[in-house]
Amino acid sequence: MAPLKFCANISWLFTELPDFHQRISAAAAAGFQAVEAAWLYASDLEQLRRAREAAGVELVLINTPPGDIKGGDLGLGAVPGREAEFRQGLDLALKYARALECKRIHLMAGRVPMGSQRKVVAKEMEAVFVQNLKYAADVLSKEGITGLIEPINTRITDPRYFLDSPHQAAEILEKVGKPNIKLQMDVFHWQIMDGNLTQNIQKYLPLIGHVQVAQVPGRNEPDSAGELDYRYLFNALERLQYQGYIGCEYRPLGSTQEGLGWIRDYCTHSE
Numbered sequence: 001m002a003p004l005k006f007c008a009n010i011s012w013l014f015t016e017l018p019d020f021h022q023r024i025s026a027a028a029a030a031g032f033q034a035v036e037a038a039w040l041y042a043s044d045l046e047q048l049r050r051a052r053e054a055a056g057v058e059l060v061l062i063n064t065p066p067g068d069i070k071g072g073d074l075g076l077g078a079v080p081g082r083e084a085e086f087r088q089g090l091d092l093a094l095k096y097a098r099a100l101e102c103k104r105i106h107l108m109a110g111r112v113p114m115g116s117q118r119k120v121v122a123k124e125m126e127a128v129f130v131q132n133l134k135y136a137a138d139v140l141s142k143e144g145i146t147g148l149i150e151p152i153n154t155r156i157t158d159p160r161y162f163l164d165s166p167h168q169a170a171e172i173l174e175k176v177g178k179p180n181i182k183l184q185m186d187v188f189h190w191q192i193m194d195g196n197l198t199q200n201i202q203k204y205l206p207l208i209g210h211v212q213v214a215q216v217p218g219r220n221e222p223d224s225a226g227e228l229d230y231r232y233l234f235n236a237l238e239r240l241q242y243q244g245y246i247g248c249e250y251r252p253l254g255s256t257q258e259g260l261g262w263i264r265d266y267c268t269h270s271e
Contacts, residue, residue: 004234004242006263007034007060009212009249013256019043021051028055030260036061036247040096049099059102060245061148061210065089066108075108077136077149078129078162080121082110086132090139097145104210106148106184107136109163118162125162130175137178146209149173150184153192156217165193166204173207182209186249191216191228198236205240214250221250223262234266 008014008030010023017023020043027035035057040048052059067073067085076086093105109129112118136147149172154164163169169183185208191197201208213233215226222230237246252259 002238002241002243003267004237005034005245006032006266007036007058007245007247008032009036009038009247011038012249012251016255021047024048024051024055024057026256028057030257032057034058034060034245036245036249038063039066040100041065041092045096045099048096052100059100061104061106061247062093062096062100062102063106064093064108067110072114073110074158074161075110077107077132078109078125079111079113080124080128083128083132087135090136094139094143094145098143103144104146104148105136105140106150106210107133107181109149109161111158111160112162114160118160122162126172126175129162129172133172133176133181134178137176137181141178141180145180147181148184148209149181150186150212151189151193152186153189155192157189157192164189166190166200167194170204170207183207184210184212186212186214187228187233188212188214188216188219188249197228197233201233201236202240205242208242208244210244210247211237211242212247212249219251220253221259221262223265224253230262231266 008027010020014023014026017026020040024035067076076082097105140147149169151163151165151169152158152161154161183204213222215222215224216228218226
């Protein structure tokens with residue numbers, strides 16, 4: 001079995017350093033061959049490009065812009081009336097992806113609008129999301145880029161997020177029907193919303209284009225105290241021959257470097 005590949009999420013790791021270009025260098029120095037990030041758009045693109053090339057790491061994933069965070073946005077993909085802004089955000093994400101040679105973009109669904117009830121607006125939001133994903137798929141296919149949709153749990157992290165389960169995501173992907181739009185599996189969110197991880201991973205593996213990990217419920221290192229046995233889950237992904245990256249999207253209990261023992265242990269045992 002081929003060993004799993006890990007990438008550092010530099011929106012969560014190496015935050016001891018203020019700038020993303022510094023975190024790229026720190027991730028490489030720590031042994032990572034790839035990084036991912038949520039939103040890099042406040043950083044100078046040319047500086048990021050030089051840092052990535054100097055470090056020799058791959059940028060695996062970025063997110064589309066969140067919209068107006070202060071106004072309550074967290075993505076626009078499924079938000080009615082915001083289609084033009086979604087497309088503008090996609091254009092910006094593509095600009096960064098091209099320059100940084102990033103081949104995956106998380107197309108954020110967004111939140112149920114304030115004052116609206118989920119049950120009332122669900123069908124409309126799904127229709128908007130499907131339409132926007134079809135548009136994104138055609139744009140991204142010209143660049144050889146995969147679009148990803150990620151369920152985010154509504155029990156702890158974000159009660160108003162539209163896309164909150166792998167089952168909902170799979171139904172939407174079926175309606176989109178585009179091979180370059182895939183499922184992003186964040187084990188933290190999947191465990192909180194549904195559990196049944198072994199069966200869900202087996203069921204949805206053909207749809208999965210990226211994986212992220214963190215312990216539950218603290219969202220800390222995979223080997224920290226919590227509900228999940230990551231040695232078992234990593235073995236399961238190996239047995240299922242998962243070939244993509246696993247993003248380390250967790251909040252270190254101490255310094256980032258001190259918390260990387262789990263990945264060194266995995267690499268030792270997989271040799």
